[in-house]
Structure formats: structure tokens, C-alpha cells
Amino acid sequence: MNKTKANMKRLLKDKRAVSPIVATLVLVVVSVIGAASVGTIMGTFSSDVAEDASTGEVITVSSTELLVAGSTTVQPVSELLAKAYMDEHQGVKVTVQGGGSGAGVASVGMGIVDIGAASRDMKDAEKDKYPYLKKHQIGGSAVVIIANENIAAFNIDREQLITAYEDNDPDAITDADITTLYQRAEASGTEETFAKWLGMSEDEINATIEGKTGNAGVLAAVQDTENSLGFVDYGYADGADGIVILGIVDTGGSGKTYDHADVTGKNIKKELKNEDGNSYVTKLTRPLNYFTNGEPSSLENSYITFARSPGATTYFHEIGYFSITEFA
Amino acid sequence: MRDMRWRKAEEKLLIAVSAMMAGITSLLLLAIIGKIAFEAFPSLTLYFLTTPEVDTPGLGQGIANAIVGTVYLSLLSVLLAIPLAIGTAIYLKKYAKDTIITRSFRFMIDVLSGTPSIVLGIFGLLFLVYYMKVVTGGFSLIAGAIALAILILPVIERASEEAIDAVPGEVEEASYALGATKWDTIRRITIPYSLSGIITGVILGIGRAAEESAVVILTAGYTQFLPSYEILPREGMLFGMKIYPFQDLVATLPISVYHTFEHSHIVPIANGFAAAFVLIIIVMLVNMLAKIVIWRGKIG
Numbered sequence: 124m125n126k127t128k129a130n131m132k133r134l135l136k137d138k139r140a141v142s143p144i145v146a147t148l149v150l151v152v153v154s155v156i157g158a159a160s161v162g163t164i165m166g167t168f169s170s171d172v173a174e175d176a177s178t179g180e181v182i183t184v185s186s187t188e189l190l191v192a193g194s195t196t197v198q199p200v201s202e203l204l205a206k207a208y209m210d211e212h213q214g215v216k217v218t219v220q221g222g223g224s225g226a227g228v229a230s231v232g233m234g235i236v237d238i239g240a241a242s243r244d245m246k247d248a249e250k251d252k253y254p255y256l257k258k259h260q261i262g263g264s265a266v267v268i269i270a271n272e273n274i275a276a277f278n279i280d281r282e283q284l285i286t287a288y289e290d291n292d293p294d295a296i297t298d299a300d301i302t303t304l305y306q307r308a309e310a311s312g313t314e315e316t317f318a319k320w321l322g323m324s325e326d327e328i329n330a331t332i333e334g335k336t337g338n339a340g341v342l343a344a345v346q347d348t349e350n351s352l353g354f355v356d357y358g359y360a361d362g363a364d365g366i367v368i369l370g371i372v373d374t375g376g377s378g379k380t381y382d383h384a385d386v387t388g389k390n391i392k393k394e395l396k397n398e399d400g401n402s403y404v405t406k407l408t409r410p411l412n413y414f415t416n417g418e419p420s421s422l423e424n425s426y427i428t429f430a431r432s433p434g435a436t437t438y439f440h441e442i443g444y445f446s447i448t449e450f451a
Numbered sequence: 452m453r454d455m456r457w458r459k460a461e462e463k464l465l466i467a468v469s470a471m472m473a474g475i476t477s478l479l480l481l482a483i484i485g486k487i488a489f490e491a492f493p494s495l496t497l498y499f500l501t502t503p504e505v506d507t508p509g510l511g512q513g514i515a516n517a518i519v520g521t522v523y524l525s526l527l528s529v530l531l532a533i534p535l536a537i538g539t540a541i542y543l544k545k546y547a548k549d550t551i552i553t554r555s556f557r558f559m560i561d562v563l564s565g566t567p568s569i570v571l572g573i574f575g576l577l578f579l580v581y582y583m584k585v586v587t588g589g590f591s592l593i594a595g596a597i598a599l600a601i602l603i604l605p606v607i608e609r610a611s612e613e614a615i616d617a618v619p620g621e622v623e624e625a626s627y628a629l630g631a632t633k634w635d636t637i638r639r640i641t642i643p644y645s646l647s648g649i650i651t652g653v654i655l656g657i658g659r660a661a662e663e664s665a666v667v668i669l670t671a672g673y674t675q676f677l678p679s680y681e682i683l684p685r686e687g688m689l690f691g692m693k694i695y696p697f698q699d700l701v702a703t704l705p706i707s708v709y710h711t712f713e714h715s716h717i718v719p720i721a722n723g724f725a726a727a728f729v730l731i732i733i734v735m736l737v738n739m740l741a742k743i744v745i746w747r748g749k750i751g
Contacts, residue, residue: 190590190700192672199714202510202675209505218674218700220590221713235580235589337713441509442717 189426192220193227193240194312195337196264196356197411201240203438204430217426224312231414232256237423239414242312255417260451261430262411263395264444265357265403266316267386268369269342273349274299276383278370285321285375291329293352305344305353308334312409317354320376320406342366357391358443373404388445396450411444487728494725504702505675511711511718514726516677520702521733523592523678524671525660528599529607529653536604536656537649540611545637564605571602572669579670585689588698592678595671595701602666603656610652614645647745654741658734664705673710674700704730 191201198221205217222230224241231239232253242264245256268279277298286295293301306328307314318325335341338359345353346365360368370383377400381390386403393402413430415423429435436446502513539560547553575598579587587594618641626636642649678696685693693699704726711723 190672195713199510199717205675206505206508216676218672218676220673220700221710222668233581235584339713 187215187422189215189217189238189422190220190236191217191238191240191413192222192230192236194224194242194411195221196224196242196312197227197240197261197413199442200262200411200439200444203441204426204435207435207438208426208429211429212425215422223309224315228253228256228414231416234416237415237420238426241412241414242409243315244410244412245414253416256414257417257419259413259415259419259427259431260410260447261413261427261435262439262444262446263408263450264411265391265394265408266313266320266354267357267360267407268352268354268371269345269360269363269366270299270301270352270369271345271349272365272367274301274367276367276369278372278380278383279352280372280374281321281376282374285323287352288321288328288332289323291331293350296352300350301352303348303351304332305341305348305351306332306334307341308336311337313338313354313356316407316409320404322375356443357388361388361443371404371407376406377404379404388443392445392450395445484731487724487731490721490724491728492721494719494721495728499722499725500729503675503677509717510714511707511722514704514707514722514729516675516702517704517707517726518729518733519677520592520671520674521661521704521730523696524595524599524667524701524703525657527592527596528603528660529657531596531600532604532607532656533653535600536607536652537611539604539608540615540649541637541641544612544615545633545641560605560608563601564609567665568602568663569665569669571598572666574598575666575670585687588688588693590670590672590700591698592671592701593697595667595703598666598670599660599663602663603659606659607649607652607656610655611645611649614648614652615641617648618644647747650744651741654737654744658737661733661737662705662730664703664709667703668706668709671703672700673706674702676700676702704733 189205191205198219201219205219209215209217220236224243227236227239227241228245228249229239230236232249239256245253245258249256268284270276279296279298283296283298287293287301287304288306291304293304314325314328318328333344335344335353338355341353342355342359342363345351345355346363352369360366368383368386370386371381373379373381379400381403390402391408394400394405395408398405398408413427415427419427431447433446433448436448439446439449499513500518501515503516504511504513505516507513539556543553543556547556575594579594579597580589580591583594587597622644623636623640626640631639678699678701681695682692683695684691688698707726708723708730711718711720711726
């Protein structure tokens, strides 16, 4: 006893009594053993539970987690849906990540996430590569053209917009004094929708046009720069300060004119429903999709059904999108 | 005489210029931290810091998950990197002869330290998350830690080599003179002597791992949940079980900052600054720890 005491005293007194390396090693060993024993106990416990449970329940045990990843446009609504879903389904864990539409499709195709999110339909190349992906539309949104509020709202001509974005030539827009254009810095569903409407590929947008990250980046840039113009999701433009939403003269497209006063949530919803191009430019509207690898598992199915239910509408509105139940 | 005065003036001018540069550099840092602290202030509540995102209403209203995740990920990656880094340093400095092979070793470590983190990230995504999914669990703490360990390995290795270089040769020679073997000398003289340098490298590695984002988003992913500690049966995983938190997703602060920006129309921007502020504080604490280690020096 006395010896131990003396040893302790020596230890406390002499900081070099134990070499730090030995101390670190001991710490590592102790923590590994600790983790392993806790793990074993928990493991025994879980396997006990598993043995008690019927086969059906075991399958439930092994799939109480969902990983949703992809489109940053869909991401905020997915997060709200996930929280609401977990409130109703105790013990289920739904995790949401970003990454972009392309990453959403690719990672569900590769099997590293359970549900891939995309703010567009699958491209042909993706269909070839991942033939088993199944689409579940959960909602819709629309791309709108915005300008800094120092410019009075006007109706922008599609042909002029094409020239402007192809050549980085803001002067091509003759109805207002636009001096700066913005595009997205990364591959995005929003930009793809915009480019497709202009009959271009994303690469054909002039590379010298300054790119901003995310809808939020483009919105902030247009807000901060006088005489600037950009494109964002309706959800990001709706109610935002410092910008105006422009109307559209769809020259060379549908040929119709959509007055700036008519670019409203109500009309966009009408368009998502009918797709006849009477209320807003069809080509500027886009779906919010979930993809599963093959038929959804029971948990995936339950979550997707929840996302498509009328009760989930409020979460779409919170972000400025529309739920599938509003227009399907 | 005039020449002398000119030389003195030149001297003073240079002192003034270099002092000014040093001042600007420190001011820059202060300005950044000040601005971030100022912007973060409205969001820096106990609730925000101690609540995981999943337990909050709306989006991005809590960062406890990210704080814990950042700490776990950086510590685990450093634990993985330490043996490799120090082992390499000891081998290259003490055992290896200067041959073409050791020189190419050094060259490879240099290349590794110069590899852009996004490259390591995409490697981690393909190899650790996709091919090794059965072992790592896909996006996970362990996948992130392995990728980060590769990233910080050169940092620790270089610091260790420098620390070993700084060990006075006489002391080692004295050890040999007393009949100690090479390993005895390394164990009892070289490593203890260079320990403060090595630990400084390790701590810098922790800081580097904590602030990394490109690698993390591609390997560790993000989660709204705090890490849990359990082992559950899971189909399709090695041994049919999933070990939490190692094979589970993990959140990190840089990703929280990025999320706030991505969804700035829904999440108050102050939340992003608050997450950034916490990250700076963590990195500062880690660096202070390094300073204390050097200052005490006693362990070495």
C-alpha cells in the first residue's frame, strides 16, 4: 500500500515518470479495448434482440435508415420532409445530403445512397448507364429570370437572351440597360433548364460570364450588382428583396408573351399542371424527382409516399416550390 | 559619412517596411476573425451550439452534430496518420541509406502533400465509399478519416523529419558510445528529443483535418444527427453488422457553413458565420495547444 502511494507520488511529482509515448499507446490500447467491449456488449444485445424478433422484424431492423442525396434544389425540401417523416415514424433515420442532380442520379445508380434527388428527368446517357432507376416525382418548380431592382420590370425577349448569353453581350438586351450577366458556376438543374429553353447546351453559355455557386449565389450577385441579370428558381426569387422578376417574350420558342405581372406562383402551378404553355414557359418549369434503384424498398416507399402526400405540401411551400398534389 | 547615414536610413526603412507587412498580416487575420465574430454574434446561442440539426425546426438551426463530427473526424484521421507518418520519418531519417529508392520516397511524399484535396476526395469517393462500401459503410466516419489521414500524412511526416533533424548529433552519439542499439537510441533519445516537434506536426495535422471540406463532403458526407454508439445487424455489410459511429455518416462544420450559403434564402446567414466562428475557435484552440506543447518543451 505504502509502496503504491510512493509510486503515485513519484508519478505526480515527476512528469517524466511515464514516457508520453507509452502513455499514448496505453491510452490507445485502453480506448480500443473499451470500444471493443462496449461494441461486444451492444452486439450481443442486438443479436439477442434479433434472435427474438421474427424474420420480418429483422429486415425492419436492418433498414431503418435512409440516405437521400442529390439536387441542391430539392435538398431543403428533403430536409423538411425528412424531419416531418421522422416525427411520424419513430426509430427511422432519414439523412439528407446535397451534391447536385448529377450526383443524385449517379450515387443512387452506384448504390451509395438510397434515394437520389434530381431537379430534372434522367438524361439518355444516365438511362443507359443506370437502366434500373425508377422515378418518383414529388413536386415541381420553375426557373425565372431576375434583374436588379434598379431596373423596372420588363418582358425579356428570348432571342436577345440567347445572344446575350452566347456572346456575353448584355447590350443585346435592348429593353433595359443590362450591363452584367450571371450564370451558375457549377453544373445545375437550374442552369440546364435555362440553357435548354434557349436551345443551347450548358457549355454554349459563354464561359466569360461570371458564375455563381447555387441559386443563392446568383440571387445574391443580382441583388448586389446594379443593372445585372440572372436566372434562379422561383422559390429563391419569390419575396426576395432587391430584385425584380422579369416577364418573357418567348420569341422563337412558343412565341407567346408572359407579362412580368403574370409570373406568379399561381400561374406557374397552373403551368406545371397543364404543361400547355399558357400560363408560363413550359420549358422553364421542371420536376422535383426522387430516384430509387429498382423498386423502392418498403421504407423508401413509405418515405416517398409521405413526400407525395397532401400533408407534405406545406414543406414545399416553405421553400417556394410546389408539391405534386397541387398540380398532378 | 553621408554613406553611413544612408546605410542607417536604409536599415530603418527596411525595419519599418517589414514591421508594416507584419502588421498588415496580423490585421488581416484580426479583421477576418472580427468580421466573422460580429456576423456570427446573433446566432451564437447555447441552443445553436448544443442542438443537433435534426432536433431543430426548419433548416440549419443547430450545429452540435457538426461540432462533434469535426472533432471525431480530425482526431480519428490523426490517429490513423500518426503511425504511418512517424514510422516513415524515422525510417527515412535514421535507417534508410540515401539511395534512389529513398529519394523517390521523399519525392512521392512531396507529391502527396501537393495533391489537391479534391483529388483525394474523388479517390476517396470511388475507392472508400464505392468499392469498399461493405467495409466502410459508404459515406462514413471511417472513410472520411482514412481520406483525411492521407491528406495530413505529409504534414506530420515533414514535421517529424524536421524534428528528428533538430536532435543534436552528440546526444545520439553519446548514446551509441554507451553501447545502446540503434532502436534503443531512437526510442530513448531521438523520439523524446524530437517529441515536441512531432506533436506540433500532429496538432497542425488536426487543424488541417478540421478545416478540410472537399475531401470530407465526398467521403464522410453529412448528417443531421449526432453520432450514435452501437452495433446493429445490417445486411450487405462486413460480418452483417454496422458499427456506429465509424461506419455511419458524420457531419462537419465546413459543410454546415457551405449549407448555410447554399440555402441562404431559408437559413439565416448568421448561422453560417456562427459555424465558421466555432470552426476558427476550434482551430485556434488546437494551435494554442501546439504552442503550449512547444513552450513546455519538457516532454522533449
